[in-house]
Amino acid sequence: MAQAVSLPTSTPIANTQVRMADAAPGAHTAEAVLEACGLSVHYGTRQVLHEIELRIPRGTLTALIGPSGCGKSTLLRCFNRLHDVNPGVRVEGEIRINGYPVSAWDPVALRRRVGMVFQRPNPFPGRSVFENIALPLRVSGVRGKRALAQRVEQALQAAALWDEVKDRLHQPAQALSGGQQQRLCIARALALEPQVLLLDEPTSALDPVSTQRIESLLQELKSRCTLILVTHHLGQARRLAEHTVLLDAGRIVEQGPTEQLFEAPSDPRTAAYLSRAE
Ligand SMILES: Nc1ncnc2c1ncn2[C@@H]1O[C@H](COP(=O)(O)OP(=O)(O)OP(=O)(O)O)[C@@H](O)[C@H]1O
Ligand SMILES: [Mg+2]
Structure with a gap:
């Protein structure tokens, strides 16, 4: 029986143009939280993504792997x-979250629901640890000391x-170590209670100990949201991801359960990539 999917209610959503808790046609027929249908992207005249078809299951971590520039x-x-802010980018096809096209969302509300963590930690410069998390909370309507x-x-605990x-909440965030700054950026995204967290090589600038801490954290976060992790570390994909997607030259080569993709790839290009990248 299909289950209605509702948003957490504790964060006010300004200007949301669609109500995600409503039933949407086809939204709950499977447990996909995120779908890409016929998705193509051009930078100027150059096409870099071709007709991507993807379904990301709810409450899982999906690894996105593939050669640099793919x-x-x-x-x-x-x-x-995020491409909306770049007028040179053309996106065709559709992305759906819980069955709703993201094109129907107010982009600011969407980015609260779909958080992002980048390769290099990017705390707000000149702001304290506390303010890095309090600022977006205030913007989203949380009031009162x-x-x-x-x-x-809560967000710092979760991260x-x-x-x-x-004991250093009011010191500058940039005084934290790189690994701590990255966990602060994860905390900042989690504070807004996202349904989906996008992570673009979040540990590539970190030492092994910080990497291990972030990996443990990601394991725990699966119970709170759906995670998509871009990584060049195949070991990391294997340790963390239920599903893995291999991209090459803007096309999906293969996607499936991680162990199956690594142990018994169905496409010879997957086997070739895995052996090159190991
Ligand atoms: N803003 C942009 N304008 C023009 N071309 C771009 C832009 N961003 C990326 N590209 C090009 O699009 C292609 C895909 O880039 P993308 O950054 O998505 O690759 P990637 O798989 O994330 O690579 P990496 O593993 O090195 O991070 C590359 O050829 C890149 O040069
Ligand atoms: Mg990249």
């Missing part, structure tokens, strides 16, 4: 319409950072 970050940016403090603590920063 279009992983471009694909990720389609999910929260106590409520804010509570939400900031496994609270114990390390609870």
Whole structure:
């Protein structure tokens, strides 16, 4: 029996043009939270993604792998319409979340629901640890000192950072280590209670210990949201992802359960990529 999917209610959503809790035709026929249908992207006259068909199951982590320049970050940016800010980019086809096309959303509300973490930690410069999380919360309508403090603590707890920063909440975020800054960026995204978290090589600038901490964190986050992780580390994809998608030259070569894709790839190009990348 199909289940209605509702948004968390604790974050006010300004200007949302569609109500995600409503039933949408075809939305709940399967447990896909995120779908790309016939998705193509051009930068100017150059096409870099070709007719992508993708279904991301709810509450799982999907790894997006493939050679440098194959279009992983471009694909990720389609999910929260980051390309909108670049007039040279043309996106065709459709992305749906819970069955709703993202084109129907207010982009700001969409980006609250579909958070993003980048390769390099990017805390707001000149802002404290606390303000890095409180700022977007205020913008999204959270008011009152106590409520804010509570939400900031919850987010830092969820990102496994609270114990390390609870005594330095009002110090500059940029004084934290690289790994701590990245967990702060994850906390900042989590504070808005996203349904989907997009992670573009979030550990590639980090040392092994920080990487391990982020990996443990991602394992835990699967119970809170759906994760899409771009990574060049095949070991990381294998450790973390239920599903893996291999892109090459803007096309999906193969997608499926991670162990199956790694152990028994059905496309010879997958086997070739895995052996080259190991
Ligand atoms: N803003 C842009 N304008 C023009 N071309 C771009 C732009 N961004 C990316 N590209 C091109 O689109 C293609 C895909 O780039 P993308 O960044 O999505 O690859 P990627 O798979 O994320 O690579 P990497 O693993 O190196 O991060 C590349 O050829 C890249 O040069
Ligand atoms: Mg990239």
